[in-house]
Amino acid sequence: MAIQWFPGHMAKARRQVEEKLKQVDMVFELLDARLPLSSRNPMIDELVRRKPRVILLTKSDLADPEATRAWSEHFRANDIQVLPIDTLSGKGIKKITAVSQDLMKDKFEDMEKKGIRRRRIRAMVLGVPNVGKSALINRLAGRSAAKTGDRPGVTRSQQWIRVGNGLELLDTPGILWPKFEDRRVGLRLAVSGAIREDILPVEEVALFLLEYLASRYGSLLEERYKLKPTAESDPLALLEEVGSRRGCMRKGGELDLEKAAEVVLRDLRSGRIGRVSLELPEDWEQDEEEEAHESQGDDT
Numbered sequence: 546m547a548i549q550w551f552p553g554h555m556a557k558a559r560r561q562v563e564e565k566l567k568q569v570d571m572v573f574e575l576l577d578a579r580l581p582l583s584s585r586n587p588m589i590d591e592l593v594r595r596k597p598r599v600i601l602l603t604k605s606d607l608a609d610p611e612a613t614r615a616w617s618e619h620f621r622a623n624d625i626q627v628l629p630i631d632t633l634s635g636k637g638i639k640k641i642t643a644v645s646q647d648l649m650k651d652k653f654e655d656m657e658k659k660g661i662r663r664r665r666i667r668a669m670v671l672g673v674p675n676v677g678k679s680a681l682i683n684r685l686a687g688r689s690a691a692k693t694g695d696r697p698g699v700t701r702s703q704q705w706i707r708v709g710n711g712l713e714l715l716d717t718p719g720i721l722w723p724k725f726e727d728r729r730v731g732l733r734l735a736v737s738g739a740i741r742e743d744i745l746p747v748e749e750v751a752l753f754l755l756e757y758l759a760s761r762y763g764s765l766l767e768e769r770y771k772l773k774p775t776a777e778s779d780p781l782a783l784l785e786e787v788g789s790r791r792g793c794m795r796k797g798g799e800l801d802l803e804k805a806a807e808v809v810l811r812d813l814r815s816g817r818i819g820r821v822s823l824e825l826p827e828d829w830e831q832d833e834e835e836e837a838h839e840s841q842g843d844d845t
């Protein structure tokens with residue numbers, strides 16, 4: 546896959562996250578509810594190590610509720626706390642403090658036994674670009690507290706934002722990078738709007754989306770565009786149909802597929818197509834099995 550982060554950029558992001566991690570008791574790891582593993586930095590475990598962590602599945606208002614349930618179970622089965630949230634409406638937000646207190650209960654009780662005075666739980670928000678970090682910090686703070694676009698070279702005193710019930714947040718989120726080794730991961734990120742339009746051709750992204758929707762959410766395509774897709778539908782034919790129904794034409798009456806692609810992607814990102822998740826835990830199981838085989842092979 547031709548999308549690369551500059552190694553220097555990654556190293557810097559990593560150093561910044563490591564520095565911030567030292568200052569907190571726990572981490573809120575933000576994953577996009579529609580593509581939790583594709584929007585997850587694969588080095589996160591190594592970075593966060595044993596620090597208590599809650600996964601917040603963001604933009605759950607846009608995700609397929611059944612898929613979100615499956616993902617919640619998936620993470621819980623791996624002993625990770627998980628909470629779906631919708632930052633725009635505030636759904637799930639109130640539970641964040643309760644879950645955090647529960648997670649930190651033992652540590653804080655131990656500290657008290659050792660005579661350390663009770664203080665607020667310190668937490669930080671961590672996630673890839675566009676996953677909803679600033680929106681969450683602002684929502685929790687009840688104001689525009691999150692500094693957007695942390696410019697390098699601008700030093701300011703670090704701020705803790707009290708977000709109620711014995712919890713405080715670092716005002717700047719930890720920004721991680723997604724990983725694009727797998728073509729599908731890059732395409733899912735592009736569909737969600739997490740990576741810039743110029744990185745992957747918009748038509749390729751829309752064709753990937755249409756093929757996926759035809760296989761899993763055919764009825765939504767039917768409702769929105771009056772298409773009658775099957776799992777075998779040719780995605781290009783679907784895109785052409787959307788284009789002609791939506792009047793995506795160039796001068797001279799030629800179909801404008803790029804415009805049609807933009808229509809589909811805009812409709813998906815705004816939720817107009819319906820609630821769609823771009824991956825399920827089972828989509829990753831086969832990969833994991835293959836990896837397990839490979840690493841077994843390494844041992845022998």
Ligand SMILES: Nc1nc2c(ncn2[C@@H]2O[C@H](COP(=O)(O)OP(=O)(O)O)[C@@H](O)[C@H]2O)c(=O)[nH]1
Nearest residue numbers: 603604605631632633674675676677678679680
């Ligand atoms: N529908 C929906 N959009 C959200 C939600 N949270 C954030 N967004 C949108 O996602 C985009 C990126 O959010 P932002 O907080 O800037 O992401 P950051 O790069 O991680 O800080 C913005 O347009 C937000 O309005 C959510 O829960 N639901």
Ligand SMILES: [Mg+2]
Nearest residue numbers: 678679693694
């Ligand atoms: Mg931000």
